[in-house]
Amino acid sequence: MKKTHPSRGLTLIELLVALACVALLASMAWPSYQSLMARSQRAQARAALLHAAHWMERAASANGSYPLAADVPASVLQIDGQLYKLTVTSTVKSYTLSATPLGTQAADACGVLTLNQLGERSVQGASQTAAQCWSR
Numbered sequence: 001m002k003k004t005h006p007s008r009g010l011t012l013i014e015l016l017v018a019l020a021c022v023a024l025l026a027s028m029a030w031p032s033y034q035s036l037m038a039r040s041q042r043a044q045a046r047a048a049l050l051h052a053a054h055w056m057e058r059a060a061s062a063n064g065s066y067p068l069a070a071d072v073p074a075s076v077l078q079i080d081g082q083l084y085k086l087t088v089t090s091t092v093k094s095y096t097l098s099a100t101p102l103g104t105q106a107a108d109a110c111g112v113l114t115l116n117q118l119g120e121r122s123v124q125g126a127s128q129t130a131a132q133c134w135s136r
Contacts, residue, residue, distance in 0.1 A: 038108050041083045045099040046134060048079040048086055049115045052097050056090070056117070065092035066117065093117075098124075109133075 010018075055076045060066045069088045077086040083105035087098045099113040110133035111125035121134045 038105060041081060041101075041105050042108060042110055042113070042133070044080050045084040045086075045101075045113055048077075048084070049097050049099050049113060052076050052086060052088065053115055053117075053119075056088070056095050056097075066090050066095050068092075 052072075056066055056072075067090065069090050072088050072090070077088065079086055079099070083103055084099045084101055087100065089096050089098075094117050096114055096116045101108045101111070109127045111123050111127075113133065114122045114124060122130045123133045126133060
């Protein structure tokens with residue numbers, strides 16, 4: 001009677017099946033991850049716009065008018081990451097803040113986010129509505 005030894009380790013077929021399962025799961029998860037990252041970057045841009053709007057309102061309260069774009073410090077228009085650029089256009093009675101997507105964020109469905117002195121939130125060049133882009 002011949003003794004058989006229990007096999008140890010994985011066969012090549014078992015390893016390839018496991019690798020195929022991991023690849024399938026990764027291919028399904030990647031688009032969700034990219035979407036989540038885009039939403040996260042958009043949320044940072046919205047927060048930066050609101051922060052800049054608060055600064056503009058405080059400056060208007062202190063000076064009696066909104067500062068001109070040249071008088072807005074660069075630190076007010078900074079945003080974490082490099083995927084949005086904040087800009088301001090202003091007069092003594094009004095302002096509009098814009099967050100323009102850059103790089104990989106440029107393909108975002110929300111396009112350019114804008115906020116004005118009345119608190120009106122809008123989007124430009126977007127395939128989604130302003131309510132959709134500003135609420136999530």
